[in-house]
Amino acid sequence: MAAPQVVSAVLFLVVSLFTGCEGFGSGAPSGACTTMQPGHLDSNNATVSAQTSTSPYSIVPGATTYTAGGTVSVEIRGPVFRGFLLQARRPGMTTPVGSFSDAPNNTKLTTCTTAASSMTHANTEAKENITLTWTAPSPAVGNVQFV
Numbered sequence: 013m014a015a016p017q018v019v020s021a022v023l024f025l026v027v028s029l030f031t032g033c034e035g036f037g038s039g040a041p042s043g044a045c046t047t048m049q050p051g052h053l054d055s056n057n058a059t060v061s062a063q064t065s066t067s068p069y070s071i072v073p074g075a076t077t078y079t080a081g082g083t084v085s086v087e088i089r090g091p092v093f094r095g096f097l098l099q100a101r102r103p104g105m106t107t108p109v110g111s112f113s114d115a116p117n118n119t120k121l122t123t124c125t126t127a128a129s130s131m132t133h134a135n136t137e138a139k140e141n142i143t144l145t146w147t148a149p150s151p152a153v154g155n156v157q158f159v
């Protein structure tokens with residue numbers, strides 16, 4: 013049996029709630045797959061920048077290690093939110109690894125590089141403390157981070 017691989021979490025970016033013009037109500041756009049930035053536009057059609065203040069959200073893996081092909085739960089915890097994009101990545105890499113399944117209500121699996129490698133919102137319903145299910149790649153790929 014392969015040695016367990018380390019799992020950690022990095023909060024890459026959380027986008028605040030927008031009432032602005034350009035929304036992505038049915039899920040993150042494919043253009044966000046690598047940057048993790050949705051590219052919302054403000055009222056002057058300028059791209060909204062990421063916040064620099066401390067995020068009120070945390071990404072909480074249900075385990076600190078994984079094994080090849082095993083599942084790990086991961087929770088997005090904090091106040092109510094509407095939109096998100098979540099992936100598992102190798103540190104310093106931008107390609108998602110593994111796959112998600114069992115999308116909770118108001119969320120969906122989405123394709124970034126490979127099918128079901130990312131999860132996003134399915135609608136603009138309020139979401140709070142959602143738990144997602146990630147299946148590790150097989151063979152294992154070393155340390156991963158949820159971003």
Ligand SMILES: *[C@@H]1O[C@H](CO)[C@@H](O)[C@H](O)[C@H]1NC(C)=O
Nearest residue numbers: 033034053054055056057058
């Ligand atoms: C923003 O872009 C939309 C769509 O191209 C356009 O209809 C609108 O007039 C633009 N608004 C401003 C302030 O430039």
Ligand SMILES: *[C@@H]1O[C@H](CO)[C@@H](O)[C@H](O)[C@H]1NC(C)=O
Nearest residue numbers: 088089090091092140141142
């Ligand atoms: C969600 O998690 C936060 C932080 O742990 C907690 O304060 C809040 O009560 C939780 N909300 C629900 C609906 O469980």
Ligand SMILES: *[C@@H]1O[C@H](CO)[C@@H](O)[C@H](O)[C@H]1NC(C)=O
Nearest residue numbers: 115116117118119139142143
């Ligand atoms: C998910 O949505 C279905 C259909 O609307 C509903 O029956 C179910 O109770 C919901 N589950 C949760 C955990 O909210």
